[in-house]
Amino acid sequence: MSKTQRILALLLAVVMLTGLAACSKPNTETGTAANTSEEPQKEITINFPSIWVGKDSKAGIMSELISAFNQENTGKIKVVVEEIGDYQAYRDKMRTNITTGNVPDVFTFDNASETQLFFRSDKLMDLSSYLNEGWKNDFIASAIKDVTFDNKIMAIPYEFGVTPVWYNTRLLEKANVTEIPKTYTEFFDMCEKLKAAGIAPTSQMTGENAWTSMLWYSQLVVAIGGPDVYKNGFDDPAFLEAAKIMQKMYQYTTKDAVGATAGVSAGHWINERTAIFMNGPWFVGRLKNEGVNNMYDVVEVAPAPVYEGGKGQEGGYIGFIQAYIGAAKQTDKAKEAAVVKFLKYITSPENVKKVSLASGAMFVVKFDLGSADNVEKLQAQMIEQSNKAPYIVPHFQGNVKPAVASEFPQALSGLILGDKTPEKFIEQLKRADSM
């Protein structure tokens, strides 16, 4: 080997090693450990991966608010939105980011069962001092408790959701159903009439996280076992009984319900292929925009029926915090202040009101509604019904470990297809819980 070749090889090796080293260099622009205190004049960039994009009902108003914030803070703070329109992809990315210590400056999360784990990571900003200055008075007190860990407030509770039953009254009338059912007996009578009229009664799904069916199961579990049912774990007979009712529920749905995704399930309903649906207020915007034949005008929402002999009460609701806003722990005080400024901006009652009126979504931030405010009909019904509700209990997914929530769609599809008995269905959930 000649001398030149050896030098060349050595150079190549050095170049490649430098390349590798460069790969691991932290991103000082948006990284959480950035220290820009020596350059106070530099514009601070806040990285915000957002799920409120694309078809999301809050996408438009959120984009307007963020643009206005950037405009107000030109040259000082810039919020850069990373658009991630898919819920599962968003969750996966946030989970990976937190695990690897690369937490975005601002991000959202929606699973109550994951919050404690995120808080324990020691990678999130402690917002206690800022919220205790009076900011927390803008929020419903119980919501602040949800994000308090070790006496520290570790996130901002934001969007709230209740999940009533949505009825398409036009289709009900076609089946000669004139009243919204109060009990499950009446509910299944109605389903029978709809089926006889050639209308698939309910939208169900076992694909993805089985969202709509998971909400029905949540309603049933509480209707049978009462609002404290989760304290007893899966040994409470309500879980088994609810599984049996779910089997019956799937006799009144579309043929493709097993394996159907949220898109398919919601698609059937907004295209009037099914008459009954279950979802939260964030769906109002989509119903208005995509519902066929002015469907919005013929939809009514109501609390789920009462289960005769059950411990649940009439008007009981399933409700939960649908979005928490988290922020990365910062070492640079200027950046921390900028992040807090942005958080205060998007959670200010004035801006939350704008988002709520534009999208139909509900929030744990308190704001006043005047007679001049154009509140969506369905949103108003949900607010009224949830105010009257004897209890509001979080859904099944928020009450169990992530592993149980993840196993639920598989266990449910097994139950519906006869691969599992209701007892085996419960065993499957118990096993996921114990691993």
Added chain:
Amino acid sequence: MRKTYKDYIGMLVFLLPAIVLFAAFFLYPVGYVVVTSLLKWDGITKATFVGLNNYKLIFTDEVFLTSIKNNIIWALAGGLIQVPLALMIALILARKPRGWKIFRTVYFFPNIISGVALAMMWSAIFNDEYGVLNGLLRIIGLESLQRNWLGDLHSAFPSLIIYWLFYIGYFMIIILAEISSIPETYYEAASIDGASKLKQDLFITIPLCKGSISTCMTLAMVYGLRQFEQVYMLTNGGPANKTSVMVLYLYKQIQNYRYGMANASGVVLIIIGALVIITIKKLFRVEKYQM
């Protein structure tokens, strides 16, 4: 000639970049996976050493065993159905019938389309309510066969495999390239001796393509073992975990913050993959032919 100390240094310098990359992107991750497979770890809080408990948990989990079984079926289908199908098409196209270039392009075309896009297309084809497949069955009077193809306990897994088996273009091109390198003189001699086209294929083409067939088999079987996106997109392992595969199982463990179990299943996947490659190499001990 004896190598001097300086020669060894020179060799080392030349090899260094490759060694560094191999260590950084292969040895280190594999070692990390093996070590963390012995931990109870949620990826966020402190991990604890649990020995082989993660392996015990996955091997007593019905879903993991179903996943292994499905992967083995998938790998075997790839090796024993997909590659022979590709070989058959390659043999036909190698005779250059009229329009062979068009067929070659048509067969290869799906390979340049993203797997996710293909999965979405097939999801629509298999749909029970508006799917093309059920529509076709209705038209030809076979309504009784209509079903929710991806939501049925018995048809979900076969549906996943069957559509994938038709994507033979990649292997067909590899084999076709090998066939084109066989000298024409072999066939001329065989023709003079009265060998039919079939005999020429059986006794000249196929033995001389043994190397590329072995490569295709390895690729198809390894692909079957690391299958993920189609299953994730089309069934997410359902219904009732009947279509679960090992990589999907691993992914779900990560989703559930069970990084130790995820990595234990990763180790099992690496071992099975290595066994498959070794077995194929042993089976196809490629002989050297003098051209």
